[in-house]
Amino acid sequence: MAEQEDGEREFDLRWADNAEHKEPSARARMLAARWKENPPSxxxxxADPDPVGPRRSSWVSTVIVFGCVGGLILLIGYINYHSSY
Incomplete structure (x- = not known):
């Protein structure tokens, strides 16, 4: 019985996919109605949404990352050194 239902469902999907006219989605209908009255520029x-300011070079970012990792290592070492007493 389940095989027959799957077969009917597959037939229905094939039939729907081969339809000549497909209705647009709700979002497409909403945008079409909105753009009919007020078309977008x-x-x-x-396109970039906003101009971006000057970028830092990659070496500056690398130094910042390594500095943070080094500082974290030193902080963990300091905490472990003082907790052993």
Whole structure:
């Protein structure tokens, strides 16, 4: 019985996928209605939302990471040294 239901379901999915007219999603309908009244301004392909300030060079980031790791190692060593007394 379950095989027959799966077969009918598969047939229904194939039938739906082969439909000539497919209804757009709710979001697509909402955006179409909104853009009909107020169309969006043209955007370049993959445009940045906001201009980004100057970036730090990679070596500065590396120094910051290694400095934090070194400081953490020293802090853990200091805590272990004083807890042994």
């Amino acid at each position: 043209p955007q370049p392909f993959r």
